[in-house]
Amino acid sequence: MKFLNLLNNLAPVLNYSGDFSVLFEILKAHEDLANSQDENESVWMFFAWLGWAMQRRVKLRDSYN
Numbered sequence: 001m002k003f004l005n006l007l008n009n010l011a012p013v014l015n016y017s018g019d020f021s022v023l024f025e026i027l028k029a030h031e032d033l034a035n036s037q038d039e040n041e042s043v044w045m046f047f048a049w050l051g052w053a054m055q056r057r058v059k060l061r062d063s064y065n
Contacts, residue, residue: 004034004042011049020056027053 007030014023027050034046054062 001037001040001042003030004037004046008042008045008049011053015049015052015056020053023049024053024057 007027011023011027014020014026027046030046031050034043034050037043
């Protein structure tokens with residue numbers, strides 16, 4: 001859970017710097033961890049950031065799902 005919070009805190013830094021490729025790769029690498037957690041606001045925020053990173057990488061169909 002704390003690791004997801006760390007990723008959620010890192011996401012705005014990478015977003016504001018425009019480093020969407022790194023943001024996407026980091027979040028995508030930890031998607032299974034987020035899926036294994038009980039649903040809560042940290043998990044929801046993780047997937048919101050993952051969807052945002054996918055959209056910025058022009059993976060529009062994947063970002064919607």
